[in-house]
Amino acid sequence: MKCRCETLTQLEGAEASSYAREHLREVRVDPIAWQTEYVCPDTGKRWLLDYPHSELHGGGPPRLRPLPFPPDSPE
Numbered sequence: 001m002k003c004r005c006e007t008l009t010q011l012e013g014a015e016a017s018s019y020a021r022e023h024l025r026e027v028r029v030d031p032i033a034w035q036t037e038y039v040c041p042d043t044g045k046r047w048l049l050d051y052p053h054s055e056l057h058g059g060g061p062p063r064l065r066p067l068p069f070p071p072d073s074p075e
C-alpha cells in the first residue's frame with residue numbers, strides 16, 4: 001500500500017485497520033487499553049490505533065491517529 005502518512009490526519013473503521021495492517025509496522029500492543037502503536041516504515045511517523053467506542057459489542061470501529069509525542073516520553 002502506498003504511504004499516505006504525510007497527509008493523513010485520521011482514519012476510522014475498515015480504512016484504519018487495513019491501512020495499519022497493509023502499510024504500518026506494529027510497535028507495541030496494549031491489550032488492556034485496546035491500543036496498538038504503529039510506525040510507518042517509510043517516514044518513521046508513529047500512529048496509534050484505538051477503539052473510541054469500546055462500550056460497543058466487539059469494541060466498535062477502530063480509529064487511527066498520528067502520535068504527537070516521541071516514543072520515549074511519558075504519555
Ligand SMILES: [Zn+2]
Nearest residue numbers: 003004005040
Ligand atoms: Zn507511511
